[in-house]
Amino acid sequence: MKLLVANRGEIASRVFATARRLDWRTVAVFAEPDSDARFVREADESRCIGPAALDRSYLDINAILTAAAETGADAVHPGYGFLSENAGFAQAVTEAGLTWVGPHSDAIAQMGAKVEARAIAESAGVPIIPGAATGDLSAAASQIGYPVLVKASAGGGGKGIRIVRSSDGFDAALAAARTEALRSFGDDRIIVERYIERPRHVEVQVVGDQHGNVIHLGTRDCSSQRRYQKLLEEAPAPNLPDDTRRGLHEAALALARHIAYDSAGTVEFIVDADTGEFFFLEMNTRLQVEHPVTEAITGLDLVELQLRVAGGAALGLRQSDVTFGGHSIEARINAEDPVDGFSPRAGPVRHVRVPSGVRWDSAVEPGSAITPYYDPLVAKLVVARPDRETALDAMSEALDGLVLGPVPTNAGFLRWLVGTPQLRSAEMTTDVIDALSADEMPAPPTSDQVAGTAATAWLASMQHDRVRDDSGPWAWLGPFRLTEHRSVAAVLLRDAAGDLHEVAAASINDAESSVNVTSSADAGSVAVNLYGYTVAFDVPDRSDAWTPTATDDTGSVDAVAAPFPAVVVEVSVVPGDVVASGDTVVVVEAMKMLHSLSAHGAGTVADVRCAAGDAVEANQVLVSFVGADPEPEELS
Ligand code: ADP
Numbered sequence: 081m082k083l084l085v086a087n088r089g090e091i092a093s094r095v096f097a098t099a100r101r102l103d104w105r106t107v108a109v110f111a112e113p114d115s116d117a118r119f120v121r122e123a124d125e126s127r128c129i130g131p132a133a134l135d136r137s138y139l140d141i142n143a144i145l146t147a148a149a150e151t152g153a154d155a156v157h158p159g160y161g162f163l164s165e166n167a168g169f170a171q172a173v174t175e176a177g178l179t180w181v182g183p184h185s186d187a188i189a190q191m192g193a194k195v196e197a198r199a200i201a202e203s204a205g206v207p208i209i210p211g212a213a214t215g216d217l218s219a220a221a222s223q224i225g226y227p228v229l230v231k232a233s234a235g236g237g238g239k240g241i242r243i244v245r246s247s248d249g250f251d252a253a254l255a256a257a258r259t260e261a262l263r264s265f266g267d268d269r270i271i272v273e274r275y276i277e278r279p280r281h282v283e284v285q286v287v288g289d290q291h292g293n294v295i296h297l298g299t300r301d302c303s304s305q306r307r308y309q310k311l312l313e314e315a316p317a318p319n320l321p322d323d324t325r326r327g328l329h330e331a332a333l334a335l336a337r338h339i340a341y342d343s344a345g346t347v348e349f350i351v352d353a354d355t356g357e358f359f360f361l362e363m364n365t366r367l368q369v370e371h372p373v374t375e376a377i378t379g380l381d382l383v384e385l386q387l388r389v390a391g392g393a394a395l396g397l398r399q400s401d402v403t404f405g406g407h408s409i410e411a412r413i414n415a416e417d418p419v420d421g422f423s424p425r426a427g428p429v430r431h432v433r434v435p436s437g438v439r440w441d442s443a444v445e446p447g448s449a450i451t452p453y454y455d456p457l458v459a460k461l462v463v464a465r466p467d468r469e470t471a472l473d474a475m476s477e478a479l480d481g482l483v484l485g486p487v488p489t490n491a492g493f494l495r496w497l498v499g500t501p502q503l504r505s506a507e508m509t510t511d512v513i514d515a516l517s518a519d520e521m522p523a524p525p526t527s528d529q530v531a532g533t534a535a536t537a538w539l540a541s542m543q544h545d546r547v548r549d550d551s552g553p554w555a556w557l558g559p560f561r562l563t564e565h566r567s568v569a570a571v572l573l574r575d576a577a578g579d580l581h582e583v584a585a586a587s588i589n590d591a592e593s594s595v596n597v598t599s600s601a602d603a604g605s606v607a608v609n610l611y612g613y614t615v616a617f618d619v620p621d622r623s624d625a626w627t628p629t630a631t632d633d634t635g636s637v638d639a640v641a642a643p644f645p646a647v648v649v650e651v652s653v654v655p656g657d658v659v660a661s662g663d664t665v666v667v668v669e670a671m672k673m674l675h676s677l678s679a680h681g682a683g684t685v686a687d688v689r690c691a692a693g694d695a696v697e698a699n700q701v702l703v704s705f706v707g708a709d710p711e712p713e714e715l716s
Pocket residue numbers: 209229235236237238239241273274275276277279281305308348350361362510
């Protein structure tokens with residue numbers, strides 16, 4: 081049998097791993113920016129399905145079906161995201177005579193729009209959040225009682241969700257939500273729901289087959305969220321009374337049976353932490369990012385079950401066959417910048433060091449690039465231990481032992497999150513992280529702090545290895561030079577901003593044994609994990625000669641450059657335009673987020689060096705100005 085995976089990155093690798101174990105042949109499809117990606121090499125065969133153009137290639141149904149026909153694939157697995165919840169794709173795959181590794185297309189369609197899913201859940205006897213989707217929504221909101229939540233029927237990934245606190249803001253929020261929903265999802269239907277003040281996100285994994293068997297594989301808690309996006313997930317959901325847990329299992333099974341569900345899927349619920357009540361949120365008719373935590377506590381391979389039932393075989397598991405053991409936690413490592421509001425970032429990966437004793441589902445290796453075309457998830461770090469407490473400790477330790485950079489990630493933030501009292505005591509609710517003020521959040525360590533720690537740790541390791549130091553007072557050893565006394569090291573490192581650090585490390589007795597240091601395969605840089613954050617430095621050569629990278633070849637003329645790798649969406653100026661400070665000149669998109677780049681002074685546009693659709697590098701000049709006016713002066 082031959083399986084085509086219509087997806088990319090870590091999920092494509094994940095599906096290939098099971099396929100290989102089951103002796104299936106594998107086919108990768110890829111867009112041009114991914115031509116060197118690991119998942120492409122892992123497949124037995126691969127086909128390019130399109131050029132660099134945001135994520136459209138992976139949505140090109142015809143190109144994917146052509147690749148399937150050309151390679152003689154028997155089955156198509158959609159992964160998650162992209163086309164995984166596209167009923168039309170499921171149907172097209174089936175009509176092409178291929179096996180669709182997912183539920184029947186009606187189930188996808190029925191659960192695809194939240195408006196219909198709510199109605200179906202209600203008729204299956206599953207409690208839904210008080211709300212409305214039709215009629216006078218403003219009147220409905222008043223009746224539900226503020227605050228209310230306004231969300232897009234076709235929404236996903238936490239997009240288009242708004243809290244409205246009073247009737248004053250309702251009409252404006254509704255109008256904005258409709259516009260955004262239409263633009264993002266092509267469907268302007270909106271649901272108004274009671275806003276649960278202290279919501280826990282608890283979900284139930286289900287699996288069904290085409291013979292009417294449906295079982296559950298227990299709960300997961302995904303309450304650690306930022307902006308409605310999951311950060312940490314664990315199984316089983318902790319801190320739930322037995323009858324609530326049983327109620328959740330039964331509700332999920334009732335809904336799955338009601339729609340004759342015949343694959344792996346997830347029914348999401350909100351549990352009100354104040355009252356203990358639970359309500360249906362939505363059903364995801366696909367494999368979920370956090371499926372590894374369920375695999376860890378059940379010992380089952382969810383992709384294997386998907387493949388088995390997709391071919392029409394019976395599930396071969398009864399509810400009583402499923403046993404639960406231990407506790408598992410997953411951390412989503414995203415390429416995003418913690419010092420810039422966690423906005424997604426593209427960039428290079430040079431250092432990857434994964435601690436032992438964990439499951440690491442990832443798309444990256446040294447030499448990979450995180451491109452701006454797709455979402456920021458780069459890896460999932462999963463631990464499983466006998467109980468929750470040791471699992472939390474193991475996750476902290478794993479995040480301390482992980483080195484991944486220099487593209488910035490959220491790993492240091494996750495390291496901090498794992499130790500918060502709300503998480504340790506299993507009282508995390510989905511609103512907690514968003515409510516943190518800036519000074520409650522951990523700040524990444526400074527470059528000086530990290531450089532000093534690195535030098536100390538490096539010194540310790542050199543003494544341990546008895547590295548010879550016989551070439552004068554300063555011996556160059558990697559990025560470090562030792563003093564003649566060998567008890568002090570100095571380090572000369574250049575950080576990402578281009579600043580040079582010459583740091584003397586403390587005496588070896590102060591060496592922090594918990595700090596991880598790894599050197600890069602290309603030897604020109606060193607990456608250090610401090611408090612979970614990876615900080616990478618370039619090592620200037622021995623001569624100390626060091627030239628900062630030119631970011632603006634226009635000399636003294638003011639310019640707007642791309643702050644990170646991105647794709648130009650809109651250019652708002654033409655040569656000759658006069659701009660004021662703060663005016664938007666270019667809009668770029670990186671990792672599914674739009675960023676407006678504005679002039680940081682007044683001036684006249686000299687040159688526009690990009691056009692919509694261009695892929696641009698970090699620091700690439702996009703627009704240059706002449707005669708940047710000084711601040712207007714008072715005439716006297
Ligand atoms: P998506 O399709 O974007 O995943 P969901 O309906 O699953 O949308 O909601 C995503 C998240 O938004 C939930 O996990 C929860 O944190 C929050 N949320 C959704 N509905 C409510 C609600 N009525 N009250 C409070 N929080 C909610």
